[in-house]
Amino acid sequence: MTELERFRSLFNEQVLHTFDYLRAVGEPQWLGIPKDSKALYLGSRINKITIAALSRHLATTESHWISQLPAIPANGTMPMPEKDPVIEAVKTVPSFIDVYEQRHQKNMGRLAALGAGDLDKPLAFAGRHYTGMGLLWSILGHHAYHLGQMDLLMRQQDVEAPEYMEWREKERIVG
Secondary structure (H helix, E strand, C coil): CCCCHHHHHHHHHHHHHHHHHHHHHHHHHHCCCCCCCCCCCCCCCCCCCCCCHHHHHHHHHHHHHHHHHHHHCCCCCCCCCCCHHHHHHHCHHHHHHHHHHHHHHHHHHHHHHHHHHHHEEEEEEEEEEEEEHHHHHHHHHHHHHHHHHHHHHHHCCCCCCCCCCCCCCCCCCCC
């Protein structure tokens, strides 16, 4: 298994698992604002974040980074993602999941088409330097970070989140 195949395997399972999280969320929890307390302080950057905003952010950034990676020249700079009007317009959890699933399938196809030149080239994003493959691994970490935040926001609203890493494909070896 190549490193890209390993990444694709893990990334796909993580995103599919995120859809399971989102299916457990009702509309009130999707839009619910978290509560800060002495025991649970989410900080100034996140105290107004919602599961809807986190999931929109994931769908937008992943599509942006994966679609832009082949177009960035060696030593180039990845542009910052911008809000996606299609994703921002979605108002319900089921509709959002449909849009995100379509985007994810496109992302998986784009990942499969990446070549060694895309994976090995140096590039910059947000003042940090990566190879294409390094950026992909950062995307996986970014997704895990925000999935953990979604998990916390769900539990804070009395929604039992799925157990992490209980991937859908139980018989397949992941990565």
